[in-house]
Amino acid sequence: MIAVELRKLVTRPRTWITIALIDALPTLVAVLLALTDIGPRPGTGPAFLSAVLSDGTLFPLAALAMVLPLFLPVAVALTAGDAIAGEAQSGTLRYLLVRPVGRARLLLAKLVSVVAFVLIAVVVVAVTAYVVGALLLGDAPLSSSVSGTALTQQELAWRTALALGYAVLAMLGVASIALFFSTVTDSPQGAAMGALAVLIASTLLLTLDASQALQPYLPTRYWLAFVDLFRDPILWRDVLRGVVQQVLYVVVFLGAAWANFSTRDITS
Amino acid sequence: MIVTSGLTKRYGQVLAVDDVGLDVREGDIYGFLGANGSGKTTTVRMLLGLVLATSGDIELLGRPMPRQAAAVLPRVGALVEGPAAYGHLSGRANLTLIDAAGAGAPRRSRRARVDDALEQVGLGQVAGRKVRAYSLGMRQRLGLAAALLRRPSLLVLDEPTNGLDPQGISEVRELLLGLHGRGTTVFLSSHLLAEVEQLCTRVGVLDRGRLVLQDQLATLQQPTGRTVVRTPDAAAAHALLDGRVERLSGDRLVVARIEPAELNRRLVAAGLRITELGPERRTLEQVVLAATTDSPVVSP
Amino acid sequence: MVAAAVVLLAAPIAVRALPADDPEVPAARLLVAAQASGTVAYSGYVESSGTLQLPVTDQFSEVAGLLGGRSRLRVWWRSADDWRVDSLTPAGERDLLHSHGLTTEWDYEAERVTTTPRSEVRLPRSSDLLPPELGRLVLADARPGEVSALGAETVAGIDAAGLRLVPAERQATVDHVDVWMDPDTGLPLQVSVFSADAAAPDISTRFLELSTTMPSERVTRFVAPPGVSVDFDDVVDVAGAAQRYAPVVAPRRLAGLGPRRGGLGRGAVGEYGRGVTAMAAIPLWENSAEPLREQLARTPGAVVEADGSSSLSVGPLELLLTPEAFDEHSWLLLGTVTHPTLERAAAQLARRALMVAYP
Numbered sequence: 001m002i003a004v005e006l007r008k009l010v011t012r013p014r015t016w017i018t019i020a021l022i023d024a025l026p027t028l029v030a031v032l033l034a035l036t037d038i039g040p041r042p043g044t045g046p047a048f049l050s051a052v053l054s055d056g057t058l059f060p061l062a063a064l065a066m067v068l069p070l071f072l073p074v075a076v077a078l079t080a081g082d083a084i085a086g087e088a089q090s091g092t093l094r095y096l097l098v099r100p101v102g103r104a105r106l107l108l109a110k111l112v113s114v115v116a117f118v119l120i121a122v123v124v125v126a127v128t129a130y131v132v133g134a135l136l137l138g139d140a141p142l143s144s145s146v147s148g149t150a151l152t153q154q155e156l157a158w159r160t161a162l163a164l165g166y167a168v169l170a171m172l173g174v175a176s177i178a179l180f181f182s183t184v185t186d187s188p189q190g191a192a193m194g195a196l197a198v199l200i201a202s203t204l205l206l207t208l209d210a211s212q213a214l215q216p217y218l219p220t221r222y223w224l225a226f227v228d229l230f231r232d233p234i235l236w237r238d239v240l241r242g243v244v245q246q247v248l249y250v251v252v253f254l255g256a257a258w259a260n261f262s263t264r265d266i267t268s
Numbered sequence: 269m270i271v272t273s274g275l276t277k278r279y280g281q282v283l284a285v286d287d288v289g290l291d292v293r294e295g296d297i298y299g300f301l302g303a304n305g306s307g308k309t310t311t312v313r314m315l316l317g318l319v320l321a322t323s324g325d326i327e328l329l330g331r332p333m334p335r336q337a338a339a340v341l342p343r344v345g346a347l348v349e350g351p352a353a354y355g356h357l358s359g360r361a362n363l364t365l366i367d368a369a370g371a372g373a374p375r376r377s378r379r380a381r382v383d384d385a386l387e388q389v390g391l392g393q394v395a396g397r398k399v400r401a402y403s404l405g406m407r408q409r410l411g412l413a414a415a416l417l418r419r420p421s422l423l424v425l426d427e428p429t430n431g432l433d434p435q436g437i438s439e440v441r442e443l444l445l446g447l448h449g450r451g452t453t454v455f456l457s458s459h460l461l462a463e464v465e466q467l468c469t470r471v472g473v474l475d476r477g478r479l480v481l482q483d484q485l486a487t488l489q490q491p492t493g494r495t496v497v498r499t500p501d502a503a504a505a506h507a508l509l510d511g512r513v514e515r516l517s518g519d520r521l522v523v524a525r526i527e528p529a530e531l532n533r534r535l536v537a538a539g540l541r542i543t544e545l546g547p548e549r550r551t552l553e554q555v556v557l558a559a560t561t562d563s564p565v566v567s568p
Numbered sequence: 569m570v571a572a573a574v575v576l577l578a579a580p581i582a583v584r585a586l587p588a589d590d591p592e593v594p595a596a597r598l599l600v601a602a603q604a605s606g607t608v609a610y611s612g613y614v615e616s617s618g619t620l621q622l623p624v625t626d627q628f629s630e631v632a633g634l635l636g637g638r639s640r641l642r643v644w645w646r647s648a649d650d651w652r653v654d655s656l657t658p659a660g661e662r663d664l665l666h667s668h669g670l671t672t673e674w675d676y677e678a679e680r681v682t683t684t685p686r687s688e689v690r691l692p693r694s695s696d697l698l699p700p701e702l703g704r705l706v707l708a709d710a711r712p713g714e715v716s717a718l719g720a721e722t723v724a725g726i727d728a729a730g731l732r733l734v735p736a737e738r739q740a741t742v743d744h745v746d747v748w749m750d751p752d753t754g755l756p757l758q759v760s761v762f763s764a765d766a767a768a769p770d771i772s773t774r775f776l777e778l779s780t781t782m783p784s785e786r787v788t789r790f791v792a793p794p795g796v797s798v799d800f801d802d803v804v805d806v807a808g809a810a811q812r813y814a815p816v817v818a819p820r821r822l823a824g825l826g827p828r829r830g831g832l833g834r835g836a837v838g839e840y841g842r843g844v845t846a847m848a849a850i851p852l853w854e855n856s857a858e859p860l861r862e863q864l865a866r867t868p869g870a871v872v873e874a875d876g877s878s879s880l881s882v883g884p885l886e887l888l889l890t891p892e893a894f895d896e897h898s899w900l901l902l903g904t905v906t907h908p909t910l911e912r913a914a915a916q917l918a919r920r921a922l923m924v925a926y927p
Contacts, residue, residue: 004369012356047659050677054795065659091352095414098316098348099370100341144793146661147654148674148681209617224658231654231661233787235642237613237777266318 026063034136059133080178081192088268176253275324299464300457302474345420351411355400404431491547601754616773644783703756763884823913847903
């Protein structure tokens with residue numbers, strides 16, 4: 001079943017259009033930066049964007065910082081929201097289930113296919129950004145950390161890998177929420193909107209001092225903590241919290257999705 | 269093949285299916301009749317484990333459902349409430365995907381199975397075309413092909429001729445009869461009396477969630493013991509058979525408590541002209557109407 | 569499922585709500601311990617928040633951020649002359665590294681390194697928000713009669729002993745300051761400053777993580793990344809610049825307040841008061857004073873008097889900018905003293921400036 005879902009993922013044109021769209025933004029930014037050589041004013045742009053003018057090897061991170069707050073979660077919410085609800089809406093869900101495909105198996109296969117989507121999207125963005133950064137942007141001999149210390153190529157590579165892994169995990173949290181909504185409704189758009197509503201509410205509450213007690217539980221709270229991986233020494237505090245939090249989100253929402261889906265009447 | 273007892277589904281306050289005891293035997297072509305909204309589809313979905321029953325038991329192929337769905341469903345082909353397929357893929361790709369989903373379909377013989385199913389429903393010519401470009405009838409055939417992929421011993425078909433033209437309907441009928449001839453039991457739900465009457469050997473009628481009738485079609489259409497006479501001299505015949513005529517409408521009389529041969533003799537002896545004389549048989553429509561308007565009676 | 573979720577959510581709250589062990593050390597001893605904690609080396613993670621909305625001009629934007637927002641700080645403190653404080657922003661950081669009398673500021677997003685010599689007069693900076701620094705500042709001149717024990721609270725995993733300071737001066741605008749400290753070392757771990765009848769603190773800063781082992785030397789050393797040039801700046805900021813280049817000199821005593829102990833020697837800027845009751849008189853050239861005056865005129869809550877002086881009150885902070893004097897300078901008076909105190913000071917300065925304008 002997992003193979004079937006992966007095949008569906010890669011044969012669907014929408015997958016590649018979405019990834020191309022996600023990828024287009026950082027590429028466009030790189031071209032603009034290379035042409036104008038104007039970086040963002042301090043405190044205004046996404047992380048690392050000012051640094052890439054002199055050091056293009058940081059561009060995968062700048063690209064990640066650009067797509068992580070909005071593009072990537074929207075794409076993931078749409079894909080994961082479509083997982084069950086999309087099959088329900090097109091009517092194919094009932095035929096898969098009477099095939100028979102066990103409900104837990106189907107959910108698992110859908111999860112794996114969403115994970116694959118997240119991985120493909122993140123890797124494509126990172127690789128494109130690396131190539132674009134190397135071709136168009138600054139070629140400083142040595143990269144520096146956010147704290148101003150020098151980073152060897154090797155250090156930069158594994159910190160970047162950690163950051164990408166962290167982003168994937170953050171998106172898995174989104175995917176679990178969307179997957180849960182996808183088992184609740186028969187409308188893929190509704191499921192995606194539900195997940196996005198959670199994320200938007202979370203982002204909004206994060207700006208509110210009154211919600212401080214709530215903030216450690218908000219799903220977007222630690223998303224941008226991957227920047228902390230590039231401080232020297234690395235600030236693990238928020239990264240670790242982010243990891244634990246996203247794992248909890250994945251466990252709770254997947255559990256809820258499974259509990260709901262395995263006992264639900266399929267009337268679509 | 270299908271046995272249910274006390275099958276009940278309640279949606280909140282609404283009782284969608286109420287104490288249904290289906291009995292479909294091996295070799296039947298079972299017509300499951302009912303108006304739209306009578307609970308037919310809910311029953312079909314419960315049989316296939318899509319909707320969970322509020323109470324009651326289901327046995328498919330001798331095994332309890334939905335507990336043993338994994339063992340039962342591979343031997344069942346189903347078409348539920350219209351076909352469904354991925355529009356951006358071809359008909360063949362759709363069948364390949366559905367065949368690959370779920371265990372127990374060997375990869376090596378997949379192509380042969382898919383081709384065979386496509387051939388059976390007459391879609392061989394257009395199998396490479398994207399389903400998005402299919403007509404309603406072609407989609408219906410594709411759905412049938414998906415149901416036939418594993419050469420099931422039980423077919424559960426919900427309105428299988430929906431959207432087909434008369435030519436297509438007759439092709440599907442031939443297909444089902446052919447499959448039946450090779451030993452497949454067919455459970456066919458429909459709201460079309462004529463379809464069921466032409467095809468089925470056994471009939472169940474669902475009315476507002478209750479199974480009001482279930483019997484062999486032949487039994488339901490048995491002579492009633494009354495005789496129908498058509499004669500231009502209806503008034504004279506009525507007078508002659510005083511007390512035995514149950515109904516008189518135009519030139520048609522329904523006569524009870526007399527043998528047809530004896531009746532014929534008397535009428536001819538009285539010099540009456542007879543156009544037609546024979547035993548009364550009820551049409552399925554009459555049977556169904558009688559069952560659904562009267563207080564519900566389930567025949568054994 | 570729901571129960572599990574509730575447990576997951578409630579566990580951290582419950583752990584936080586566990587009562588801390590009260591070490592029950594007398595207030596006077598806590599005060600002495602805190603005042604003597606300057607030699608303790610530590611490293612950790614600090615979050616501070618302020619509710620004081622200052623009017624923002626370019627020169628004061630950093631101060632406004634420190635007092636009026638939330639700051640996340642990392643600190644490695646080897647000694648008062650060898651430390652590093654990182655002020656974390658979502659997309660970068662601004663680091664202060666201090667050693668051998670030189671302070672280096674690294675701004676990642678601006679890719680800028682600035683080195684400045686130690687200055688006696690400067691505006692508040694991120695390192696002043698560290699609980700040990702702020703705690704020692706407010707407790708520096710406190711008398712035993714002004715403090716009382718508060719009981720214990722858990723701060724950064726330590727059962728910290730609480731001390732409340734209520735300043736005795738009638739000029740004070742700070743109602744009280746609560747300091748929680750490590751009972752063993754006296755190191756302040758959390759400091760909250762309250763103005764009169766405020767329910768929430770105006771400024772609060774606390775450790776969320778703390779280690780009292782000596783941080784590594786490597787961490788506090790700064791080597792400018794390749795390709796980034798280092799600026800040397802003789803004066804730290806406007807206050808430091810005023811101290812050196814101002815046209816006038818502040819008097820020794822002002823508005824009934826004496827010179828601040830351990831404060832400046834001779835210079836243009838005057839520092840007065842004691843502990844949390846502090847006042848500074850900063851002479852400003854008009855090119856610094858005018859933008860500030862314009863900003864004040866636009867700031868809600870700021871008052872422009874008939875004589876041309878502008879004043880603003882933000883929580884316990886009082887600020888007064890005198891009208892331009894005949895020789896193109898103004899006095900910026902600010903501190904945690906009452907508004908009438910600043911007015912008295914302004915009047916004294918005006919009289920005095922007329923008499924002796926130059927040092």
